[in-house]
Amino acid sequence: MNLMLKFITIFIFFISCKERKQNEEEKQSENLVKKQVQLQQETNVETKDSIQVFYISYDSIKSNTTEKISIINKGLLADFKGYKFDKDPNELRDLKKIREGSKSKGFLKTLARDFKNKDFLEVSSVHYSYIVPEDNKGSSHISVEQWDFKDPQKAKSCFESLKRYNEVEIYFKTINWIWVHQGNTIFLVFALDYQVTDKEMQRIKQEIINVIKPSGEYQTVQFYE
Structure with missing residues (x-):
């Protein structure tokens, strides 16, 4: 009888432990689901209220310039949104090519060659975003970039070259460039489907000026072909 009682007691204890463990696992699972939902909600809010900023560094020593593209994007959110490279399968491939070209300084090398100024290769980092008007109905993206130089004289040298664009033979099929x-x-x-005189491009230019004007003097130049 005592043996049977011990057996029943052990069995009940075993069942109790199993149920308690199962309840704890279910509770942990519920907490995990809640955290995942919360994280997803936070991610959605962040994606909705911001435009992604990409970054490329060409130098191990980061420049002292503060990244301003995210501030510019915030001021543009009422009229623009981040461009999604998902309209057709080729766009993701095109995005990869753009990034690879940026990492290899392809555009900077072409500018250095065309303007005969190697200072373009002294860019130490680039912050950039791809945007389109909020009511976009099929146009390609507009690129907004911030090029940082360690030496302000190098940046000035490049800009002075850009101001003489009408004296230079530039080898690009499409040129719609605004420089600040x-x-x-x-x-x-710059953009493929918009000219610099279009209201969309001028809106972005003005937002850049709005952001940097409190920091001091600035210059602008724009041209297209």
Whole structure:
């Protein structure tokens, strides 16, 4: 009888432990799901209220310039949104090519060659975003870039070259470029489907000026073919 009682007691204890463990696992699972939902909600809010900023560094020593593209993007959110490279399968491949070209300084090398100024190769880092008007109906992206130089004189040298664009033979099929210079930073706005005189491009230019104007003097130049 005592043996049977011990057996029943052990069995009940075993069942109790198993149920308690199962309840704890279910509770942990519920907490994990709640955290995942919360994280997803936070991610959605962040994606909705911001435009992604990409970054490329060409130097192990980061420049002292503060990244301003995210501030510029915030001021543009009422009229623009981040461009999604998902309209067709080729766009992701095109995005990869753009990034690879940026990492290899392809565009900077072409500018250095065309303007005969190697200072373009002295860019130490680039912050950039791809945007389109909020009511976009099929146009390609507009690029907004911030080029940082360690030496302000190098940035000034490049901008002075850009100001003489009408004296230079530039080898690009499409040129719609807006340039803004301040200190050791040059901002670039360019697009394939918009001319620099279009309201969309001018809106972005003005937002750049709004952000940098409190920091001091600046210069701008724009041209297209």
